[in-house]
Amino acid sequence: MLEHDVLIIGAGLAGMRAAIAARAGGANAAIISKVHPVRSHSSAAQGGINAALTDRGDEWEDHAYDTIKGSDYLGDQDAIEVMCRSAGQSLIDMEHMGVTFNRDEEGKLGTRAFGGQRRARTFFVGDFTGQALLHVMFEQLIKSGVQRYEEWFVTSLIIEEGQVAGVTALEIRTGKLHAIRAKSVIFCSGGCGRLFEPSTNALIVTGDGMALAYNAGAKLMDMEMVQYHPTTISGSGVLLSEAARGEGAYLRDKNGERFMEKYAPNMMELASRDVVSRSEQTEINAGNGVNGCVLLDCTHLGEKLIMEKLGQIRELGLDLTGKDMIKELVPIRPGMHYIMGGIKTDIDGQTNLPGVYAAGECANVSVHGGNRLGANSLLDTIVFGERSGTHAAAFTRGQSYINVNEGEVVAREEQRLQGMLDRPDNGDRWGKIRLAMGDSMNRNVAVFRNKEGIEETIQELQELKTRYTSVPVHNKGKVFNTDLIFALELGFMLDCAETIAVSALERKESRGAQFRIDYPKRDDENWLKHIVVSQGEVGPELSNLPVTITKWTPEERKY
Ligand SMILES: Cc1cc2nc3c(=O)[nH]c(=O)nc-3n(C[C@H](O)[C@H](O)[C@H](O)COP(=O)(O)OP(=O)(O)OC[C@H]3O[C@@H](n4cnc5c(N)ncnc54)[C@H](O)[C@@H]3O)c2cc1C
Numbered sequence: 001m002l003e004h005d006v007l008i009i010g011a012g013l014a015g016m017r018a019a020i021a022a023r024a025g026g027a028n029a030a031i032i033s034k035v036h037p038v039r040s041h042s043s044a045a046q047g048g049i050n051a052a053l054t055d056r057g058d059e060w061e062d063h064a065y066d067t068i069k070g071s072d073y074l075g076d077q078d079a080i081e082v083m084c085r086s087a088g089q090s091l092i093d094m095e096h097m098g099v100t101f102n103r104d105e106e107g108k109l110g111t112r113a114f115g116g117q118r119r120a121r122t123f124f125v126g127d128f129t130g131q132a133l134l135h136v137m138f139e140q141l142i143k144s145g146v147q148r149y150e151e152w153f154v155t156s157l158i159i160e161e162g163q164v165a166g167v168t169a170l171e172i173r174t175g176k177l178h179a180i181r182a183k184s185v186i187f188c189s190g191g192c193g194r195l196f197e198p199s200t201n202a203l204i205v206t207g208d209g210m211a212l213a214y215n216a217g218a219k220l221m222d223m224e225m226v227q228y229h230p231t232t233i234s235g236s237g238v239l240l241s242e243a244a245r246g247e248g249a250y251l252r253d254k255n256g257e258r259f260m261e262k263y264a265p266n267m268m269e270l271a272s273r274d275v276v277s278r279s280e281q282t283e284i285n286a287g288n289g290v291n292g293c294v295l296l297d298c299t300h301l302g303e304k305l306i307m308e309k310l311g312q313i314r315e316l317g318l319d320l321t322g323k324d325m326i327k328e329l330v331p332i333r334p335g336m337h338y339i340m341g342g343i344k345t346d347i348d349g350q351t352n353l354p355g356v357y358a359a360g361e362c363a364n365v366s367v368h369g370g371n372r373l374g375a376n377s378l379l380d381t382i383v384f385g386e387r388s389g390t391h392a393a394a395f396t397r398g399q400s401y402i403n404v405n406e407g408e409v410v411a412r413e414e415q416r417l418q419g420m421l422d423r424p425d426n427g428d429r430w431g432k433i434r435l436a437m438g439d440s441m442n443r444n445v446a447v448f449r450n451k452e453g454i455e456e457t458i459q460e461l462q463e464l465k466t467r468y469t470s471v472p473v474h475n476k477g478k479v480f481n482t483d484l485i486f487a488l489e490l491g492f493m494l495d496c497a498e499t500i501a502v503s504a505l506e507r508k509e510s511r512g513a514q515f516r517i518d519y520p521k522r523d524d525e526n527w528l529k530h531i532v533v534s535q536g537e538v539g540p541e542l543s544n545l546p547v548t549i550t551k552w553t554p555e556e557r558k559y
Pocket of ligand 1: 010015034037041042046047048049129154194201208363376377379
């Protein structure tokens with residue numbers, strides 16, 4: 001039987017960092033990914049990674065304060081302290097591993113300004129930072145000797161004696177189902193952006209790990225906090241990085257006005273993302289937009305800077321809107337981008353289930369709270385990926401494997417999948433349900449929300465869940481059966497969508513990314529707390545946890 005001390009689900013930045021750390025901690029570590037590792041969504045990150053470097057006159061406390069304010073005081077300050085304190089070293093580590101960060105005229109690591117931060121502390125590689133980091137991390141992964149299961153799809157968790165004891169996984173190339181036993185499992189399976197349509201996320205970002213953990217008894221937290229990014233392309237949802245505004249781009253309405261003056265007179269276009277997205281949507285709703293968009297103006301930045309630092313997004317704009325940002329304004333709008341919520345963990349990645357860890361976008365260590373600052377997510381993946389890997393390796397030392405009856409486990413899971421393949425062809429295809437879910441979420445659980453809308457979505461999700469049970473799988477083959485995989489992903493997505501909608505309904509205030517038009521004010525007295533979702537007998541069960549405050553008292557948030 002395949003077995004490993006530490007099994008990492010997901011080979012994005014969080015997963016690879018965790019795997020390398022677990023191996024360095026002496027564990028027999030393995031990593032499993034449904035796509036080739038460098039195709040993970042981390043490779044799509046454009047803008048950069050934050051760190052406060054002391055020799056630049058920056059301090060981790062300032063980074064922490066900006067992050068806490070950005071989170072609308074929902075982030076746990078102990079976790080934020082850990083992340084911001086470690087950021088400098090993590091950045092230097094990445095540089096030493098071989099990431100060729102852009103440098104300034106003096107030859108020092110270059111920075112660009114990012115939203116919601118009083119200092120330029122975002123380090124970057126052109127506008128393809130994620131790809132640069134991920135490729136270097138992949139080299140390190142190969143060097144480390146970690147076992148890789150590439151293009152293997154985790155279908156379920158093996159639970160024995162009430163504990164997670166490994167996973168079942170489909171080898172996509174052959175269609176063979178395997179059981180992999182593990183003393184410890186680390187979820188690094190990424191976000192769930194695609195349960196909104198459109199989204200900036202890759203099509204593979206379907207919340208598999210969150211749903212698997214949730215259904216095994218892990219707690220999810222802050223699921224209502226969904227980030228809409230201010231600059232996405234209408235229709236496709238493709239992202240034009242905040243790097244554009246970081247380099248000095250303006251946002252204009254149809255009359256050419258820089259409307260952010262009204263909403264964030266100090267930070268203007270570089271206010272935090274929730275604030276900018278809300279301002280844009282307000283202008284669009286008031287009829288001041290152009291075809292449901294506002295305009296991104298880079299024309300004053302000059303061709304040289306654009307070609308050097310924003311080349312990829314210029315091409316995206318050109319291909320997808322026909323506008324050349326060197327000389328034209330590009331229509332953009334707020335679009336779903338990131339989930340702040342996720343599997344609740346402590347600062348070492350531990351969940352409430354023994355031996356089960358989580359890191360990266362699928363996790364919620366609570367460093368982003370109600371709104372993540374741009375370029376804090378790559379940092380989160382590196383810092384907490386490493387901490388989880390290190391901790392899991394130590395946890396498994398001296399532990400023995402839980403007994404798993406391989407034949408039985410594989411047979412049971414094969415039977416379940418065969419059941420899906422054998423369904424009669426009279427239900428809706430997965431694509432239809434996925435789109436209906438995405439539309440509903442984007443209609444009612446978006447930048448502006450209210451009770452009626454969220455209730456409508458909860459109702460629609462119930463109906464979609466019922467229809468999901470008869471989704472047919474047309475491809476009956478073994479080799480690369482993506483039809484089956486997409487059907488399985490849809491099940492995970494529906495579970496995640498439900499946790500988001502019920503949490504959004506529960507929070508009766510406006511904070512960070514959650515703006516309730518029926519409760520437009522932040523209400524610290526009643527809602528300065530986390531909403532936790534657990535899988536109950538008949539569906540999601542909600543509870544609360546306090547927010548950890550160390551030294552930054554909540555205050556009014558202005559930019
Ligand atoms: C377009 C875009 C631009 C961004 N730009 C920035 C930026 O500039 N700065 C920043 O800080 N953040 C940025 N972000 C956010 C950031 O990139 C992500 O939050 C982060 O990279 C997530 O990393 P991860 O390791 O948690 O997950 P991912 O990189 O998404 O990796 C998830 C992994 O899990 C695997 N997996 C999932 N389900 C299964 C399964 N069932 N079986 C097996 N494997 C599975 C996948 O194969 C994959 O390897 C951006 C995000 C997007 C979408």
